[in-house]
Amino acid sequence: MDDRRYVVLDVETTGSSPKKGEKIIQFAAVVWENGRISERFMSYVNPLKPIPAFIEELTGISTEMVEGAPVFSDIAADICRLLDGASFVAHNVHFDLSYVQAELEQAGYPRFMGSIMDTVELSRLMFPSFESYKLSELCRELEILHDRPHQADSDAEATAEIFGLILSRLEKLPLVTLKSLRKLSEAFISDLDEVLEEIIERKGDFPSTASGNRTEVFGSLAFSPVFTRKEEPLPEKASQPDFSELFLRMEESISGYEERNHQQQLMLSVYEALANREHLLAEAPAGTGKSIGLLIPSLKYALETGKGFIYSTHTVTLQNQLLEKDLPLAEKILGKRIKAAVLKGESHYICPHKFELALMEKDDNYDSNLTKSQLLIWLQETETGDADELNIPSGGRMLWERIHHDHLSAHPDNPYRDRSFYHLARKKAEQSQVVIVNHALLLNDAANGRQQLPDTEEILIDEAHHLERIAGDQWGVRLEYASIHAWLQRIGHLYSDNLLAAAAGWFENNSEKGYDLCLELDVLLKEFSEELDEFFTALHSTVLRKKKTSGNWVSYTVDELVLEDPYWQAIGELADRIRFYILDLTSIMKKQKQLLSHMELPLKVQTRMNEYFSIAEKLQKAGEAVSLLFSTGASDTAGWIEVEAKGAKNAAALCSRPVAIGEMLAGSLFEKHRSVILASGTLAVNGSFDYCIRELGLADFYPKKLILPQAYDYRKQAKLFIPSDIPGIRDVSQEKYTEAAAEGIAEFVRTVKGKALVLFTSFEMLRSTQQHLKANEQLSDYTVLGQGSGAGGKGKLIKSFRQLDKALLLGTNSFWEGIDLPGEELEAIIMVRLPFAPPDQPVNSAKTKRIEREGKNGFYDFSLPEAVLKYRQGFGRLIRSGRDRGVLMVMDRRILTARYGQSFLQAVPGLEVHYKPVKELAEIAADWLKK
Template structure:
């Protein structure tokens, strides 16, 4: 491909050239024939101040640009380099407008050539990348990136990234390239020109590297079977392996006696058919501590072991990081499989139909490109592997196998199920495990031995699994999808449209209208019954207790909605057996969606009309949301009996493990919650292998107001002032954990008046858009940043080393007073003569506190300070329960100014 590409990166004083922001540094790399042949780099005087956060992000200060040329001084040289070339950048929409504005200001014509955005190209060529930030892609591809956010370094690494992406594009089969070319006209940059050139090079290619095409789509060859290994008798049993205690094949592996003790305990539980509760602290190596004995047990006893996790991250870790280690250790052949619910796998038929539809939106076209490339890489068809934009997320979910569909007829799910049936160890998730315990047709193969990691989340997962929820958004999306299917069907039969299709459209319009009315009425009813807190209302209800006219009107609308759905199904019934053209006809889509609608209507009727003992129901609405933006929920209150009868009675051995299972060093609370009390499980706690006395210190400001003595707004102002003082004085990355979004938002509002000129960047969950993972990546870009987080940030966040030096817990994490589930559980305890605070609220808060504390020290080399701004930790009787659940460490109480002196000394 004899073409000239100019890769450009620039640093600026801000985000808006139209607002007057200017370029402060420009880097260029010219690529020809896959090589960098020329470079350009220069600072520029922007003739305006550089904001502090830009200086921190780029390490470019005022002195570095003071004597630099103006852009106009070198505009001719820059324009000459770009002449006749492709403009390539990592986010063209940012770099090109700045460059055009500077060229225009200097009197030069704007760039008019083709553009390539390496973000867009990377999304297509690397559809499973965890992140499309330049630094993250460089690490993934092994590209050296020594000075991130400096234009010359960024341009150099972007050029190397572009060369690597182009090479990967060349390796795609012709069939896929031609499909990408048809879609490329809907992309933002001129990738179609690259595709034209690559297709021209590959016209004579034979499809030797691809197993087959399914409906014109190239797929990856099936993964080869696990190779057989010679059995080495000396280590063929766990006891022999344990006696030798050979070092594990891990980089930087350190022998930890507690890890080996946990291995022995897990093996003992499995081999003696006992249940076990094992608390394993951070850094112990918990995953291998249960995976290794599970593997030996499965091989020795010829018994399948199922491992269940709560998060996708841990499932991926077990396969990508721990399974290769296990294969090196195990002196015998072993099969491991991952199995998730059907809705996690791609339906090839749905994708083929989607691919043939006109791609009139950017999100749809980009998603099709990503899936086409991914199908050449994936063995599993697991949709979680893909990294798609938020706009494509809903489109992707529509390509999954439906819950009501027969998984056996779907390529990827059928293969996953077959692999699980042949496996010695099956890795699954809590949701599928719970579905299998109660579902009519189990998806998991038969098993008698189970290991549950992240066991502290099992009860929550079960509550969601056995509860129900329906909201306006899910109802509207589903009915819109049905309407779209019917409309396409009508369009396909323009000459003689089926009368039943037209009647279905009419019924659907009535259904949507009545649904809008019902959800609007429910939202108004909830907001009238209970004032919103932090913009959100949660009203707990019981169908038999609601007697008002408004409630009766809602119930009547509910029945009307159910009847309309039944009428729609009756009209559609003749269509569902119609012989329509195509490998995946519209009748199949319509049948699946109508089944889902029937489930929604049945759930709605149950939620609003039926009484269920032991179930809590509530309505949730956003005060400033749309008039019909409302959601209905139900959850069981107590699941102890379910776990006892359906899990622990039916399995020979269940090992439950997590980093947080004890309160005050005892398993009593968790055993009661999970129905384990009568089974006398093995119980053992393994503390983290860290030296907390040397690595962590706890600081409790005595000059904070007592949270129970002041309005929440006043407490939030005090939190804001304390966080400002901590961030200014310690000058490091600070993570601030809030037990509720309400307190987080009030604290952010209190900061708004003084944060403008601060030398740190403030990132707040729910205020800045993006997932927790995206917020974390932004946080890590800055050496001096404050991240406000709630919910998901209390656990599962790994910030080792210098990634986090200071943790602030804004308030002890008691559940908010309007939590409907906690209310119902408290009433249940009170009716039995118990104390809801000591039996429920306090243990829950202590476990959450331990999870939050665990964010700070992640490795043996970490060192950090924890500030708990809630004085109750020291002044209340129950504060001792929180302190007793922490490892031994130094605790300091006093005025914040004194504590900052101590913390600064401690950290240095």
């Protein structure tokens, strides 16, 4: 047992920095020794200055509360006594320590000189899978009572409990893990080295795992016992109940179940398509019970044939729903245990051997050392080895790129070959009736002719409206300066600790020719790095010169630059030089690889050499991408340059994408599988699958079609509002339009007194509207949450929105779908404009040109169908159950005035339409929603 004395502190202050004259207003300390709290100390502190309003709101501590409290110098002696001979522990220790040091110094006392412990850092280390390391979030995860956040005594108490758990977990770690952590701990903020040494000394060389700690040690790593578990084989094929029996079981198994004719129709259609070896397009609106409607017939078919199938989704949310809710329900209905597996691409899984080699390297990078330490702990917990479980620092991503599984991990000499998480996942997938994947992996396999997925003949594709876009990503190219620069950094130079130095060290002792090639390569790499910087800098400045924007990401098509920019020829010459350098570099590395093919290499050397040559392969693909993007006349490809306007001067990317993705999907997906079921809530445009069939390349396969009617009564549950007093979007400037839209939004939500999701088609318009809303005094009691405004990602914004009574949530593309806010959590959606994609967006522009070359209309045959589908997706956020009620306000009057407006009105039939000034619409909404 650790017999050290720890003082766990927390301070509340008037601001963020003692250097700016900010002062402590509350000091609390908890003494932790012998595994428990032995002493507590708390005092308010008079800062001799007013407490700012925002601090009072955050902490609940007012100026009046501290007026009669002691000044810090009055309690400084007590604090010094507490800290004498103890370790200083705090959550974000540098913040609390900086204040204590400043106040002690001003009071005439010596600064604290002992060891420190940061529970933020230690929590990251010991709980590597936690989503957040904020004190309140940690307490929630660890079930620690923390009833008064931002009160120093409550914060200190909670921090002490967390610290005690961390110490307890450290005690239980296997000896091999402790020894590895000890080596890494020198890079930490926390002075953990002495604690680790004491634990190591107590454990001695006895059992490598503590009693009750379920880990298995192999080599220098400790694992969860996942590799020694026996998997049951896939059951033999067996007859299954007919559908009438299954429908009865569904009625018995689902609480509150009412007979769903539409869901039953979906189930029968899916089963017939599988049995008849047909492809099926199925539109199943919200409320149909789509997931179960797809799963039951597919599992019935799988059990009858003894074969598994692939279920592909777009979102992690749906994958989790399948595993946690839908599959257990399906087991109950079918009366059979179902074997299911989630499978991801190789790069998601750790390669233990590569990780062990990385542990042996000297590394001064803080993020890298913290990540290594997290991985040591995580390996004892994970049963998947999947990086998605981890919350690693951003700098740790570069480490992961080096240690994830790839084809080299299967080398016969790899000592961890039988502890491959990727092969474990593959094996489990091959022994499962349903293999859950995402669209990216499904299409990556198709695009690259790989065999990461089990060889199945049937595929279910849910959320299929994403398929064409993700296919474009997989068949397309994106080449960023940052990526190539990272590869070159990893190769390094002759006098670094990186790959070129390692290769040179080996060749120097074993091949004079190989070493000479390293010398040549060292010179070329330096020249190439300079050329690369110049090339991407030229791309960055050229695009920004051509296209001014207030946004951050700007794109410009290569075709436009070829035609319009006088500097383009010079950039083309730079591109040629880049390609020639890549040819020279990869040629040298190929010669070195050939030399090594005749040598016996130790596994450690071979692993590093494999990484070295894998970068050569990446460079070769980069050269091919540059050639493709700078070739002319590729009418079947959209090519563009994307730059980060507010980023570094070389923050640019070369991008390309085939325009006709359907041809690729036809040849690599639909031809190669007997039955592909494509389902979504939004696949049809005005009752027709023609657009979807053309885009996905299904025309020659004559797929079955099923469009189920909407499950909800939109006439009773929703209303469509169109303001008559907002100017036409084509009649005024964008700034004037967003100003008017913001006024209308403010008027509407102030009257309705609820929350609203506000949808945009561009970040630029979102930011402008957000500024107007925040400046609007009518919304002083509203919280305006905006995507991309620094308030967190999509999940965090939605979580904040849920917790607020009065809030506006502003979002673009990803917010038009995948949001589930039922009932009173969301009663109003506002579309600031109809969701037409920007016509100058490179892929849209290329598609439009291609369609027009075929003699069709780019607007009616592409832009309009895409916008209608997005409109339906946006509306789908509003009504999530038969009990929901809500209003959709479309501020863009073209929905009524333009000839194509009917396409939007017909897309969600049954809605009652109101065309009035905003104030009247708000009153109608407020009255209707109350009823």
